[in-house]
Amino acid sequence: MVNGLVATSLKEALVAMAENTYTPYVGGTDLMVTEREQAEYLFLHKVPEMCLIVKDEQYLRIGASCTFTDVLNNALTPPLLKQAIRELAAPAIRNLGTIGGNIGNGSAKADTALVFFVADALVHVTSIRGGRLVPIKKFYKGRKQLDLAPDELIIEVLLPKELPSSWYYKKIGARKALAISRVAFAALMEVRNEKIISCSVGFGAISEMVIRRPDLDAMLTGKTIKEAKAVKEAYLDAYKAIINPIQGRISAEYRKTVCMNLLADFLEQNGI
Numbered sequence: 001m002v003n004g005l006v007a008t009s010l011k012e013a014l015v016a017m018a019e020n021t022y023t024p025y026v027g028g029t030d031l032m033v034t035e036r037e038q039a040e041y042l043f044l045h046k047v048p049e050m051c052l053i054v055k056d057e058q059y060l061r062i063g064a065s066c067t068f069t070d071v072l073n074n075a076l077t078p079p080l081l082k083q084a085i086r087e088l089a090a091p092a093i094r095n096l097g098t099i100g101g102n103i104g105n106g107s108a109k110a111d112t113a114l115v116f117f118v119a120d121a122l123v124h125v126t127s128i129r130g131g132r133l134v135p136i137k138k139f140y141k142g143r144k145q146l147d148l149a150p151d152e153l154i155i156e157v158l159l160p161k162e163l164p165s166s167w168y169y170k171k172i173g174a175r176k177a178l179a180i181s182r183v184a185f186a187a188l189m190e191v192r193n194e195k196i197i198s199c200s201v202g203f204g205a206i207s208e209m210v211i212r213r214p215d216l217d218a219m220l221t222g223k224t225i226k227e228a229k230a231v232k233e234a235y236l237d238a239y240k241a242i243i244n245p246i247q248g249r250i251s252a253e254y255r256k257t258v259c260m261n262l263l264a265d266f267l268e269q270n271g272i
Contacts, residue, residue: 004041010049010155014128016042017151024153026065027096029089030105050100050155053077059122059158064100068112071099078159080119080167080186084111087171100154103136106144111171111184113140114204117212118186122158127151133158143208164190164198168266172258182248183255185262189270194225196270201263206245206255213242220272228272239263 004025007013016022022042025031031041044050050065053074060076071077072085072094088094088111102110103123113136116123122133125148136157139147148154172183184204190197199220203211219235220228228235245255 003039004043006043006046008046010047010126013042013044013047013153014126014151017153018128021150024100024104026098027067027101029093029097030101044100044153050153052156055161057161059161061124062099062157062159064098064104064154064156066099068094068097068099068102078119078163078167080163080169080188081112081115081159083167083169084115084171084186087111087169099157103139103157104146104148104154106140106142106146108140108143108208108210109184109205111204114184114186114202114210115169116157116159117204117210118188118200118202119159119163120200121160124155124158125152126155127153131155137210137212140209164188166191166270168262168269170262182250183245183258183262185259185266187263187266189266191225191270196220196223196225196228201239201266203243203259206243206259208246211243213239216242225271228267232267232272235267236260236264 005016007016020040022040025041025043026045044065047065050063052063053066053076054061055076062071068085068088072082085094099112102112116136121136123136123139124131124133127149134147141147166189168187170185183206187201189199199217201217216238219231240260243256243259245252
């Protein structure tokens with residue numbers, strides 16, 4: 001039997017988190033795998049503020065209780081995030097699993113987390129003490145470790161309103177469907193008049209943290225395509241030096257090779 005409280009407003013949810021030791025729950029696709037008999041759950045699927053997908057002047061705001069299907073079917077969702085969700089599990093799981101649950105696991109294998117890292121998204125967390133916006137790169141502190149106090153809830157994820165037009169996403173798994181990532185790669189690039197305005201790449205599922213290195217991507221930012229070609233090998237070598245996959249069911253060497261091939265393919269897609 002599952003014990004808990006169904007919150008119907010954000011205020012009620014925050015008060016409950018402050019007064020009791022609740023585990024937040026919406027879809028339960030991960031929680032039910034490791035269900036604890038004595039767990040007290042706070043059900044959040046009826047909290048309106050956490051179920052919205054809206055744009056403001058700066059951001060696309062995706063509520064933490066939005067299911068993957070909600071996000072996939074919404075016209076405001078950028079193509080990169082839609083592609084990651086299309087390759088996530090199966091429709092039945094996408095109908096239940098949520099954005100907040102996916103990033104709340106603190107896993108570098110989380111499909112949407114990789115996209116949020118690449119997009120430099122912000123995580124809105126709040127409690128009765130107040131709310132705060134945390135860059136997702138700082139929100140993840142290590143495997144299963146988040147910058148989230150016991151009384152705080154993930155309310156929404158904020159993506160920049162306009163993302164670069166060129167995007168790339170690949171997920172490598174053991175099979176075509178229902179696969180946990182062995183290597184995942186996402187990237188964004190904006191090129192205008194043959195000049196690279198922005199570049200961001202990320203690697204997931206190969207280490208305890210998503211690899212996102214703006215300092216390395218800065219090697220290409222601001223350069224013309226011709227200038228980028230001249231530093232391409234140095235750029236690839238810089239990533240090759242810092243990508244050291246964890247040994248798993250497949251070799252670390254193979255996963256590193258795949259990472260470098262995907263990065264090179266992304267550059268070629270953009271004429272570099």
